[in-house]
Amino acid sequence: MKKKKFTTFAVASILSLSLMTPATSAAFLPGVSSQKGINDFELKVKQLDEKGIPSFLSGKLSNQKIKTEADVKKFLKDYSSVYQVNTESLKLLDKETDDLGMTHYTFQQTIGNYPIEGAVFSVHTDKTGSVTVTNGNLYGLKDLAKLKKQYVHVNGDSAIDLAWKHIDLKPEDTELTETIESLHGHDHSLGEEQIKQDTVYIYHEDQFILAQKVQLQFIEPYGANWQIYVNAVDGSIIKSKNAIMDAETTGTGTGVNGASRTLNTYYANGTYYLFDVTKPMNGVIETRTANYRTSLPGSYSVDSNNNWSASSQRAEVDAHYFAGQVYDYYLNKHGRNSYDGNGATIRSTVHYSSNYNNAFWNGSQMVYGDGDGSTFKALSGSLDVVAHEITHAVTERTAGLVYENQPGALNESFSDVFGYFLDTGDYLIGEDVYTPGIAGDALRSMSNPNAYGQPDHMDEYQNLPNTQAGDWGGVHINSGIPNKAAYYTIQSIGAAKAEKIYYRALTNYLTPYSNFSNARAAMLQATADLYGSGSSTYSSVQSAWNSVGVY
CATH class of the missing domain: 3.30.310 (TATA-Binding Protein)
Structure with missing residues (x-):
């Protein structure tokens, strides 16, 4: 390529x-x-x-x-x-x-x-x-001294209406909710509200503004996790963006690599479901199909004899199997019960749209396309892609790294790094599903970001605009720099130590607006906690970030 x-x-x-x-x-x-x-x-x-x-x-x-x-x-x-x-x-x-x-x-x-x-x-x-x-x-107090008295004149319901108007849609134009049947004696729903509203202060253009933060999550007519800030005083739109966490890893093809899998399924009324209730602490892995449409969450993936061997079922098989592996990894390695720490259902939907070259976490669930056969095959066929997307959900519930500029690049990088921790065969991301006709190709490389158009040192950092056209400040571009730091770290201290350090930094020391320098400090603090500030491990982590120009 x-x-x-x-x-x-x-x-x-x-x-x-x-x-x-x-x-x-x-x-x-x-x-x-x-x-x-x-x-x-x-x-x-x-x-x-x-x-x-x-x-x-x-x-x-x-x-x-x-x-x-x-x-x-x-x-x-x-x-x-x-x-x-x-x-x-x-x-x-x-x-x-x-x-x-x-x-x-x-x-x-x-x-x-x-x-x-x-x-x-x-x-x-x-x-x-x-x-x-x-x-x-x-x-600080100096910042707060700039605060002007403001009162709510635009309530939450009005702000939601203004948010819909801003994106030129109506609720009835979208797919927001679905009632699903009871399995295993439990009622399961989408699990999260898909319209959210909170009254907040936002620091914007050197001033505090009282705002209604509206989040609109839907899948039809397109995948969306809109974050819209409505001025609570006059109803104007302060800023907005579709913050869907897009790994750009949608696939291609009709089947996924032909590997044999052992699946945890559920049987009810003569039908087998890709519905895993075997996980400890009430964790559930659920897999569905959109049937080549765009409504989510779609219908359950089912089979009559529990032998999921049809070529049309291969995307479901890997989505289900790999989601279970990611759940097991976070629980067994880090004591984390699902992405939220409280046993949230991990829901995946495959066969989204037609020839769809993408996969994403939409704020509520995983969504995978089948690809067009040349750029991608079914994206659920790559363990590091599945781990990448579910890690976005972990980040959302822990550090909350804002999906723009350096915090957004860190968000992307942490997803790549944990993708590696689950799939340690190489430092490539998405190689199992990307460009199936080209051997050894991938979306990104942690060991050599330059090979795929990413910087690997702060000397090459790209100051891109914080717009959709600018990749929200280069979240998929500048992630090459912390990715290269992760590569140096893993090479020096090994994956077993590195994954503990990365998890501790993500869940304890990073906050929504952490930048690369903050991430370095977080890594060093996590290393000091685990292995001591005078250890060779500490020196190795320090050297890794020095090597990419982050001090």
Whole structure:
């Protein structure tokens, strides 16, 4: 295939990660010497956002022992010159103690009763109760001083109507819900609301705007996970995008590679279903077919004798089998019960549309096309593609990496990396289903991103516009840089250590607007937690990110 050309751009500003010692650390907020500052900390890592507020601090950050939410807020108040936040604006979302004895406090910053979009901040303590890491995105008192009084004049229902109008559709034009039959004594539905609305503050163009965040998820007349922000004061559209997580891995062909599979199915009323109820903790794997149409979730894949050997069934077989493997991987390796951690049904629909060269996670389920036979064969026939898409769902429920610019490229990269962890034969992505007439071809390469038109170093970073035409800031392009860092990491320390580090970083230390530098810090912190900051493993992870120009 032809290699894609790409243009090298100069990087105007990348937050640097500094390795600090007590002797070299310095206060970074002048004029606040009467309050506790950075000099009070024994830092290993310091990262500041563009406002001078810490996006990532690691080291010995407290002498007092933290046991409660109140203790955390007292710590932040004591160091108000550093964090610049009114602790009354922080709402505790989660407190969790992990198997290393570390406790993770996750907060949502609010204005009044409304959350600030993307303002998620975490404080992490070791098993003795000492603060060792803080990370995330905060808006300081100077930012909040810009806030103008705003009142809701456009309610949630009105905002939903305006959102539909904005995308030039009506609810009846789309496929939103379906009632499905009861299997195994349980009623199963789509599992998630497909129209969602929340009142939030969004920081947009250097100001806080009270908004109604509307999410519209549907599959007909096209796959969509619209995120639309409606001004709650005047009803104008602040910004919108179809945030469907598209791996561009839809396939081709009439069957999938001919491998024999052992399937967990369900029998009822003389019919076998691709419906797996054997997973622990009530996990369910469910596979359907769209019958070459676009309505979702489609009808159940069924068979009369439990021998799923017809060529038309091969896409279902692999979708079902591989989804089960991904479920088992996350449970057995990381103790995670399905993508949401709470046993959510993993639903896949194959035979979507006709000659459809794509696969995607739409916010509720997996969808696979059959491809056109030359660009792809059935995309469900590639384990790393299936793992990639389900990992988008894991990321959505953990770090919540926003699907644009560097956070979006990290979102794509984490899906590729976990695709590799499930399919470790090579560093290619989608090679089992892509261009079946060309041997050894793939969508991407983690070991050699340049071979498929991706940068592999920050010197080649592409500053693309945050538009659909610009791939939302290059989420599928610039992911080559963290992918290459992952390749270096895995080559140096092995997949067994790397997968633990990547999972811990994703689920504990990344937040919606984390950039590449934040990801490096998250990886190093996860490595320090697991293997120690003085270990050779730590040095290897550090070197991997150095090698791609992320500091």
